[in-house]
Amino acid sequence: MELTRRGAIALGAGVAATLALPIRAMASVDEAIAEFTGGAEIGEGGLELITPEIAENGNTVPIEVSAPGATAITVLATGNPTPKVVTFNFGPLAGAQRASTRIRLAGTQDVMAVAKMSDGSFVSTSNNVKVTIGGCGG
Secondary structure (H helix, E strand, O other): OOOOHHHHHHHHHHHHHHHHOOOOOOOOHHHHHHHHHOOOOEEEOOOEEEOOOEEOOOOOEEEEEEOOOEEEEEEEEOOOOOOEEEEEEOOOOOOOOEEEEEEOOOOOEEEEEEEEEOOOOEEEEEEEEEEOOOOOOO
């Protein structure tokens, strides 16, 4: 294959356009928390996160979060390429501020939950989950 002048110009324009685009790599845990809290201070207590100590398969890790009086709870997996996993929103007619689901973990890591309480404050907690078989690309 021979590179012509026209091909070289097109290749150079493609590289320049690629470099000019804003590159956003992986979102960090701190950015995800700041987006959820708006930069507010985070306390502890009033939020329960139930995870297995050891997950035999990172593809389906069961979790449960509970925070009486919360309006929203977000769950983050600190070692995943995209840390924000899910946000549960609770309306005024919600019977309980509790949710459970299964998440995918890339490997052994902390699972963190942050809750927005009805008074506007934020609380968080985290648990370490040991994964024996990887889920996200592992």
